[in-house]
Amino acid sequence: MEKNEILISEDLSSLKGADPLTLAKAIADRLDAKKGNGVKVLAVGEKTSIADYFVLCTGNSSTHVKALAGEAEDHISKREVEPDNVEGRGNHSWIVIDYGNVIVHVFSREAREFYNLDKLYGDSKTVFEY
Numbered sequence: 001m002e003k004n005e006i007l008i009s010e011d012l013s014s015l016k017g018a019d020p021l022t023l024a025k026a027i028a029d030r031l032d033a034k035k036g037n038g039v040k041v042l043a044v045g046e047k048t049s050i051a052d053y054f055v056l057c058t059g060n061s062s063t064h065v066k067a068l069a070g071e072a073e074d075h076i077s078k079r080e081v082e083p084d085n086v087e088g089r090g091n092h093s094w095i096v097i098d099y100g101n102v103i104v105h106v107f108s109r110e111a112r113e114f115y116n117l118d119k120l121y122g123d124s125k126t127v128f129e130y
Helices: 020-033 062-078 109-115
Strands: 037-043 053-059 085-087 094-098 102-108 125-129
Touching: 020 037, 020 053, 020 062, 020 102, 020 125, 053 062, 053 109, 062 094, 062 102, 102 109
Parallel strands: 053 102
Antiparallel strands: 037 053, 037 125, 085 094, 094 102
């Protein structure tokens, strides 16, 4: 390692069998670390039966949306958790990664404003916000 090289420690501990909140937090942390905007974890379990938590994030461009979603999926895969499904890879304005009890929504600015899940689930508890 060179003198000026900085070693960044990356948490790759297993999330297999982790509770949904721990998984949601790990995903949100990764999105925030990769410069996602408006990263938020909402507890939506009382409003919908499809998940316990939504992780919301906005990218600066379609390329950033794709990169954020790919990074989140790759990082969590390295931690031994695979998504049940991924939708939207082709359009890059809204990519959804479904981990069962945790659903990740990575939006473009326009898509986040249009679909406005923040308002739709606005009375849900915000667990984490970056």
